[in-house]
Amino acid sequence: MQMQVTNDIGKLQKVIVHRPGEELEYLTPKFLEELLFDEIPWLKRAREEHDGFVKIMRDEGVEVLYITELMADVLNEKSQLKEQFIGEHLDLSHIANMDTREAVYDYLMEKDNSYVIDTLIRGLKKDYVQTIKDSESLADLTKSSFPFYLAPLPSMYFSRDQGIAMANSMLTGSMFNDTRRRETLFIEYILKHHNVFKNIEPIWGSSLPPGVEGGDIIVLSEKTIMIGLSERTTVQAIETVAKEILIEKQLAEEILIVQIPAKRAYMHLDTVLTMVDHDKFLMYPGIKDRTYTYLMTADKKGKVKAKKGNGLKEDLEKSLNRPVKIIFSGEDDPIIAAREQWGDSTNTLAIAPGKVLVYNRNMVTNKQLKKEGIDILEFEGSELVRGRGGPRCMSMPISRENLK
Numbered sequence: 001m002q003m004q005v006t007n008d009i010g011k012l013q014k015v016i017v018h019r020p021g022e023e024l025e026y027l028t029p030k031f032l033e034e035l036l037f038d039e040i041p042w043l044k045r046a047r048e049e050h051d052g053f054v055k056i057m058r059d060e061g062v063e064v065l066y067i068t069e070l071m072a073d074v075l076n077e078k079s080q081l082k083e084q085f086i087g088e089h090l091d092l093s094h095i096a097n098m099d100t101r102e103a104v105y106d107y108l109m110e111k112d113n114s115y116v117i118d119t120l121i122r123g124l125k126k127d128y129v130q131t132i133k134d135s136e137s138l139a140d141l142t143k144s145s146f147p148f149y150l151a152p153l154p155s156m157y158f159s160r161d162q163g164i165a166m167a168n169s170m171l172t173g174s175m176f177n178d179t180r181r182r183e184t185l186f187i188e189y190i191l192k193h194h195n196v197f198k199n200i201e202p203i204w205g206s207s208l209p210p211g212v213e214g215g216d217i218i219v220l221s222e223k224t225i226m227i228g229l230s231e232r233t234t235v236q237a238i239e240t241v242a243k244e245i246l247i248e249k250q251l252a253e254e255i256l257i258v259q260i261p262a263k264r265a266y267m268h269l270d271t272v273l274t275m276v277d278h279d280k281f282l283m284y285p286g287i288k289d290r291t292y293t294y295l296m297t298a299d300k301k302g303k304v305k306a307k308k309g310n311g312l313k314e315d316l317e318k319s320l321n322r323p324v325k326i327i328f329s330g331e332d333d334p335i336i337a338a339r340e341q342w343g344d345s346t347n348t349l350a351i352a353p354g355k356v357l358v359y360n361r362n363m364v365t366n367k368q369l370k371k372e373g374i375d376i377l378e379f380e381g382s383e384l385v386r387g388r389g390g391p392r393c394m395s396m397p398i399s400r401e402n403l404k
């Protein structure tokens with residue numbers, strides 16, 4: 001398949017998602033912070049909500065692929081990859097004792113592929129695996145209270161962050177937090193080995209310094225890629241990826257960096273700013289005077305140069321070559337806007353210019369969008385939102401129509 005994403009609003013053709021699974025049932029209050037959740041979603045309802053999200057996209061003609069199914073295809077077709085895949089998960093799991101590691105490996109190797117895939121996402125509780133019984137290891141004696149050999153991956157359903165299609169290439173996420181690093185192994189294997197992807201030269205996030213996640217990348221046009229400098233995306237990683245984008249792979253002519261305050265409530269640029277139409281953006285007003293912009297381009301000698309931007313609106317207008325309207329969410333009221341931003345009001349997913357998916361709970365912002373002439377497709381997301389992400393976070397587009 002040809003990867004093609006040269007904008008963030010063109011008709012969405014193909015997208016990869018993950019249906020929330022039992023990994024959400026391995027969340028407990030004690031480890032919420034470490035696992036980057038604020039609450040424990042009710043799985044049954046979260047799945048219904050996710051199915052609703054997928055149904056809207058399918059009804060609109062979007063081809064929706066599940067990451068677990070693509071991964072199962074890979075392991076079913078190339079069985080020799082199973083050991084390597086499990087091994088890479090174990091490498092990233094910090095199991096202190098080698099015998100324990102071996103026991104976990106043996107346990108997984110005996111199971112069938114779909115069980116392995118589900119377990120790697122769900123997590124593996126310590127009591128599932130019989131380790132050394134008669135002699136205890138130092139790791140056992142000093143064992144932490146963390147109850148898993150393989151931690152659950154509850155943020156797996158935020159597939160946006162794991163793989164970022166830009167033009168005809170894909171960057172795999174270089175996750176800022178240790179707890180999310182194993183998520184990207186799935187898309188890496190799919191990119192390397194699944195025949196839905198062919199002739200794609202990816203940029204491997206694992207080769208970058210930590211900190212470029214998909215929620216921070218918005219492909220504005222063929223010319224410009226916007227990158228958030230945020231809690232999750234670092235200057236170091238941007239410097240490296242900019243060379244790939246501007247020089248090695250020439251995926252765009254310029255990168256517009258938008259620096260936002262580094263805060264949990266808006267860990268990625270797309271939690272406070274999304275594009276909803278050719279000339280319209282939706283933005284959380286709480287960051288209005290708190291963004292700084294920079295432009296990165298390549299000079300004739302093949303070096304990346306950065307300069308200060310002229311402010312978000314002006315830079316967007318220049319890049320898109322048209323006047324732009326910024327709609328301030330929550331009717332620009334500090335309380336309404338903050339409340340609804342926490343409910344991901346500003347994390348819309350465009351499936352065509354002027355047509356976006358939104359959670360129904362953000363009533364004020366949704367009404368505002370309608371007034372602005374935006375077609376909104378609402379769905380229930382009250383459990384999904386507890387993981388701090390909305391429709392855009394839950395989708396990894398791999399094909400969108402180009403804009404004229």
Ligand SMILES: NC(=[NH2+])NCCC[C@H](N)C(=O)O
Pocket residue numbers: 035036037155158160161180214215216267268270271387388389390392393
């Ligand atoms: N693109 C996004 N905004 N993704 C939201 C990710 C939420 C996830 N729980 C995290 O903290 O990492």
